[in-house]
Amino acid sequence: MKLQFSKHIHTKILLVLLLLASTVSVAQEDKKKELEAKRLRLQKEIRLINKLIRKNTSKTKFIVDDVQSINHKIRVKRDLIKVMNRETNLLTSQINSNIKKIGQLRNDLTKLKADYAEMIRKTYKSRSEQSRLMFLLSSESFLQAYKRVQYMKQYANYRKEQGEAIVARTQELQALNKTFSKQKKQKEALIVENRNVQKELENEKKIQNEMLASLRKDTSKYAAQVKKKQRQADEIDRQIDKIIRDAIASSNVKAGKTTTSKTYALTPEAKAIGNSFAANKGKHIWPVSEGTKVRGYGNYRDVVNPNVTRVSNGVIIATNQDETVRAVYNGEITRIFATKEGVKCVLIRHGSYFTTYFGLKTVSVKTGDTVSKKQEIGTMYTNKSTGKTELKFTVFKNTTRLNPETWLYRM
Known part of the structure; x- marks a missing residue:
């Protein structure tokens, strides 16, 4: 036993x-x-x-x-x-x-x-x-x-x-x-x-x-190049910030609310899109089908002077010449604008969220259009001076900048 x-x-x-x-x-x-x-x-x-x-x-x-x-x-x-x-x-x-x-x-x-x-x-x-x-x-x-x-x-x-x-x-x-x-x-x-x-x-x-x-x-030449690029980036950021503030104010006027509000007045449909956009955090497609992240979001060290810290308000994605740019999620085209050099930027609203796409040569949508995930919104611009084809992608919730790296799949 x-x-x-x-x-x-x-x-x-x-x-x-x-x-x-x-x-x-x-x-x-x-x-x-x-x-x-x-x-x-x-x-x-x-x-x-x-x-x-x-x-x-x-x-x-x-x-x-x-x-x-x-x-x-x-x-x-x-x-x-x-x-x-x-x-x-x-x-x-x-x-x-x-x-x-x-x-x-x-x-x-x-x-x-x-x-x-x-x-x-x-x-x-x-x-x-x-x-x-x-x-x-x-x-x-x-x-x-x-x-x-x-x-x-x-x-x-x-x-x-x-x-x-x-x-x-x-x-x-x-x-x-x-x-x-x-x-x-x-x-x-x-x-x-x-x-x-x-x-x-x-x-x-x-x-x-x-x-x-x-x-x-030749630090003076380098400093001049960096300063010029920073001025251009700051100007784009100011324009995007203003467009989003204006869009929020306009939505509140239509809803009969105060224009000082910093949040977008949402319809039930827009609220559902916003909730769905948030639920897919970390799973959103990249705005280009083939690309590599050359700069992330947030602080980074200067390439020449490591003691100098600079700030990136979005992610920079290098891609192929004439690459198609696509919407990362369903939304509405809020605004399209261009720099004096002809580089275009598209803003898409997803409920109370915004995604921005700067670095386009052509745009195939217009303000007010409803777009779906993966839909083409334009093609990439290639800088004639540098030969680079780079897209600056940003994400906002109302007027607050978010880290795009946490929103896109495997970034």
């Missing part, structure tokens, strides 16, 4: 351990897939950056733009190296785990084969039908004869089970050896790729340092 109870407890513990091992294995495989997907996205982004840099280098007159491009490329490559290191570490862990499993399986298989060989040997000794018949006829009672019949059946079944166990363990070992071999090749490929990216990164750092040295020789 005690022996049976002990076996029962042992079986339960074994099942729990197997379940835990299986759970850990599944979690590791999920993490591996996640890291692989991230690595592929970063590799795709680097290919796009390389393509954009190749197109722009011959056209650019502003070295500061080249420095920003190389800085962005270095950041993405550093992220790629981190991801590949994590992938390599995870593969190492899986390989070590599989080495232990393979050793255990080989031991199990050796023991099973030895047991099976001994069983065959004993069966061979008592193989004749006469021996089996005599074994039954020598029974002292019918009950004993019945038990001997049952014993012979159980022995035959056990022999069959042992044979099946050997086949199963052999197949498991073969599958594990294949997985092990595949993991080793994956790890070796990652290590080679990591080394290549490290070499490329070192070369790009040298180029970056040469560019920075050139800029620091």
